[in-house]
Amino acid sequence: MSGIHPASNQEFSAHTAGKLPAPEEVADGVWTLPQPNKPGHMPFTLSYLIQDSAGDIHVLDPGWDLPPNTGILAAALDRIRPGLRAPASAILTHLHPDHTGLAGSLREQHGTRTVMHRREQEAQQDYARWTADDSRIRADLDAWAVPHGRYTEVLGYAKGSPRVVVPADRLVADGDLLPVPGRRLRVLHSPGHTPGHMCLVEEDQRLLFSGDHLLPRVTPGIGASGGFPENPLELYLQSLHRLRAYDDCQNLPGHEYRYRGIADRAHAIATRHLTRTAEVEQVLAADPDATVWQTAERLSWGRGWDALTRHYLVSALRQTAMHMDLVASGGHKKAFGSWQPLAARTRTA
Ligand SMILES: [Zn+2]
Structure with missing residues (x-):
């Protein structure tokens, strides 16, 4: 069996119909909590509620700080444990507001403790500096040779x-x-989408909470939040590679729907990136001095290079720069040259 397989028909059908799925119990003491997002983003975030051995609830990525979401969370807590007003902790896979949103008000109003990867806290501070002072962005634009x-x-x-x-x-x-009594919930640092993105592995029930690292259909954006001294694409590919060891887990992503088939999905996304790296490599073989702008112009884009404007253009330039760095460092050949999907490797073993 290869490919990916939805774990819940209800959730998959809702996703396909563009509707908010109903909350579900995923495993003993683990529930989904779909939280609507602002228009123009992924339609909803899949938050998760995890009960510990003392009966307290921990929320993983509580969802965007929008008025209905506070009520949705409160109702879910009350259903699980009548009278419970707030989660004991908010575990944050990464810094984006569709994941962290409610954590701030939960902390202020109820003392809910926030938990995040050390690198993500630095990235938040770095992003704040980055938005306040555009000198680093101007340096990028100069390096890309933007006309x-x-x-x-x-x-x-x-x-x-x-x-x-x-x-x-x-x-x-x-x-x-993680400090969740009675559960072995282990941190898997998975940089790429953001510098301190983390997945969590529930080791006893074999669940992988994967945030925005490994969605079933959408290819996650890479390095969109600054704060990376390294090449985010190379880190992301390495983080994908690590996930092969968790192929027996059910994947509980931050959007879309839960599924099985982690190694095949990781392989499909890596292949997509590496195909692009090969295309960049060809452009550079023909013109080793091509700038980022000149390289990007010569790549294939969905509706053509000339149609790329605004943030699509910025994203195209960032992606091109990351692939060029990968070609220069040889990082795409180090770990991935012999990467086979798990199903193929099993057949030959
Ligand atoms: Zn997200």
Whole structure:
């Protein structure tokens, strides 16, 4: 059996119909909590509620700070344990507001402790500096050789908008067990989407909470939040590679729907990126001095290079720069040259 397989018909059907799925119990003491998002983003975030051995509830990615979401969370807590007003902790896979949103108000109003990867707290602070001072962005634009006539457009969309910095009460690192009594919930640092993105592995029930690292249909954006001294694409490919060891887990992503088939999905996304790297490599073989702008112009784009404007153009340039760095470092050949999907490897074993 290869490919990916939805774990819940209800959730998959809702996703396909563009509706908010109903909450479900995933495993003993683990529930989904779909939270609507702002228009223009993924339609909903899949938050998760996890009960510990003392009966307390921990929320993983509580969802965007929108008025209905506070009520949706409160109703879910009350259904599980009547009278319970707030989660004991909010575990945050990464810094984006569709995941962290409610954590700040839960912390202020109820003392819910926030838990995040150490690197993600640094990334939040770095992003705040980045949006306040555009000198690093201008340096990128100069390095990409953005033509004079497009400079203002690219600069405007390359600047992020300021975000709320969520204070962390507990910082964790790769391999740590989370402070959730009675559960072995282990941190798997998975940089790429953001610098301190983390997945969580529920080791007894074999669940992988994967945030935005490995969605079933959408290919996650890479390096969209600054704060990366390294090449985010190379880190992302390495993070994908690590997931092969968790192929027996059910994947509980931050959007879309739950599924099985982690190794095949990781392989499909890696292949997509590496195909692009090969295309960039060809352009550079023909013209080793091509700038980021010149390289991007010569790549294939869905509706053509000339149709790329605004944030689509910025994203195209960022992606091209990451692939060029990968070609220069040889990072795409280090770990992935012999990467076979798990199903294929099993057949030959
Ligand atoms: Zn997200």
